[in-house]
Amino acid sequence: DARVTQTPRDKVTEMGQEVTMRCQPILGHNTVFWYRQTMMQGLELLAYFRNRAPLDDSGMPKDRFSAEMPDATLATLKIQPSEPRDSAVYFCASAPGAGDGYTFGSGTRLTVV
């Protein structure tokens, strides 16, 4: 089965450090999403790309978060500088189109100490 691949699986970093999370969407899927999951807030949409173009990143703290798709096989989410409140599981998902079911990656569990 085709899958969405996320790296790293786990990341522990100190406050103030830069964190980069990577995602390889399913080949042929033209929509890519970044979600953050916490116990308190549940699943929050951070960013959305269609055909590699960022269409919505209103859910991201703009001063520290950035999301890019340098090519069709790679999406990145960066946090600089990281803060303890950024500790969460970050999921990447892709879909053939915006109205279709999503395929999620296994997530990156980020802990900022």
Next chain:
Amino acid sequence: SQQGEEDPQALSIQEGENATMNCSYKTSINNLQWYRQNSGRGLVHLILIRSNEREKHSGRLRVTLDTSKKSSSLLITASRAADTASYFCAVRLYNDYKLSFGAGTTVTVRA
């Protein structure tokens, strides 16, 4: 804001029993989707039901949609221990591109 809200928050049943969970939403939707999440894993897409559909089946899963009540239900029949997971509904609103997820229902199936 969360458009889909699941009920109950948690459910504990005996293996072999049926599990039913509900999802309510506030505005008109294009489609509604159900996902499963096992502990420590990503979400897995289970089923998508469009606004003009009333019922869909997939294996032991049955999903209904009542657009007049703005609600959906997910029924898992003959539950197994492997069905232990959190189940999320997600709605795609008209004129919107993204899914909004609810807080989920945690299902525990006891052997």
